[in-house]
Amino acid sequence: MPDLSPIARNLETIRARIAEAAHAAGRDPAGITLIAVSKTHPQPAVLAAMAAGVRVFGENRVQEAAEKFPIAGARLRIIGGLQTNKAEQAVRLADAIDSLDRPRLADAIARAAEAAGRLPELLVQVNIGDEPQKSGVSTAEADSFIRAMRARFGEALKGLMCIPPAAKDPAPHFRRLAAMADAHGLPVRSMGMSGDYAAAIAAGATHLRIGSAIFGQRGENASLHNI
Numbered sequence: 001m002p003d004l005s006p007i008a009r010n011l012e013t014i015r016a017r018i019a020e021a022a023h024a025a026g027r028d029p030a031g032i033t034l035i036a037v038s039k040t041h042p043q044p045a046v047l048a049a050m051a052a053g054v055r056v057f058g059e060n061r062v063q064e065a066a067e068k069f070p071i072a073g074a075r076l077r078i079i080g081g082l083q084t085n086k087a088e089q090a091v092r093l094a095d096a097i098d099s100l101d102r103p104r105l106a107d108a109i110a111r112a113a114e115a116a117g118r119l120p121e122l123l124v125q126v127n128i129g130d131e132p133q134k135s136g137v138s139t140a141e142a143d144s145f146i147r148a149m150r151a152r153f154g155e156a157l158k159g160l161m162c163i164p165p166a167a168k169d170p171a172p173h174f175r176r177l178a179a180m181a182d183a184h185g186l187p188v189r190s191m192g193m194s195g196d197y198a199a200a201i202a203a204g205a206t207h208l209r210i211g212s213a214i215f216g217q218r219g220e221n222a223s224l225h226n227i
């Protein structure tokens with residue numbers, strides 16, 4: 001058996017855990033998309049993950065994403081808070097924007113889509129713990145915002161994304177996001193990161209955003225050691 005790169009080994013472990021959590025929840029693992037969050041890691045790390053079968057990547061900064069993507073055969077999702085003045089570049093570069101959370105950003109995306117002749121898939125980010133420091137639409141405004149985005153973008157609005165409060169049991173937050181998506185008839189629930197993806201699968205996640213468990217810790221010089 002050939003030696004696996006650390007990234008390939010990490011992916012083996014994660015895929016096994018995803019399958020286990022899916023089976024425990026009576027779900028088909030094929031219905032769960034792994035988004036490899038490659039932020040802060042250089043393009044060779046992305047290519048190593050592709051060599052190990054990953055096809056979907058997440059980046060939270062458009063500028064940084066543009067240094068690594070597009071890559072033939074890879075799908076890019078912008079998963080981080082998006083500034084209005086970055087919407088145009090995001091629309092041109094990304095297959096999905098998972099952090100739609102305010103009307104002005106919707107305006108900028110709509111304008112950019114018109115100009116570029118392409119509209120990425122969209123997820124509404126919900127600030128599921130209503131934390132002041134986090135982006136995302138508040139839980140109180142979520143229903144009306146989701147309806148407005150559905151009216152505006154139609155089928156391009158695929159679902160919801162959340163980042164639950166750190167250091168608390170994420171399960172109730174995951175269940176709440178899944179219930180919101182159900183109530184709006186939206187198929188995609190992007191929830192679950194390196195530390196909590198099994199709980200997210202149990203609550204109905206369709207997309208997992210996993211960074212450090214694949215690529216190693218983020219931090220100065222850390223990334224090069226993890227290719």
Ligand SMILES: *Cc1c(COP(=O)(O)O)cnc(C)c1O
Nearest residue numbers: 037060079193194209210211212
């Ligand atoms: C960085 C990031 C992740 C991945 O976090 P890990 O804990 O490294 O898996 C997921 N989602 C978003 C929005 C992120 O910014």
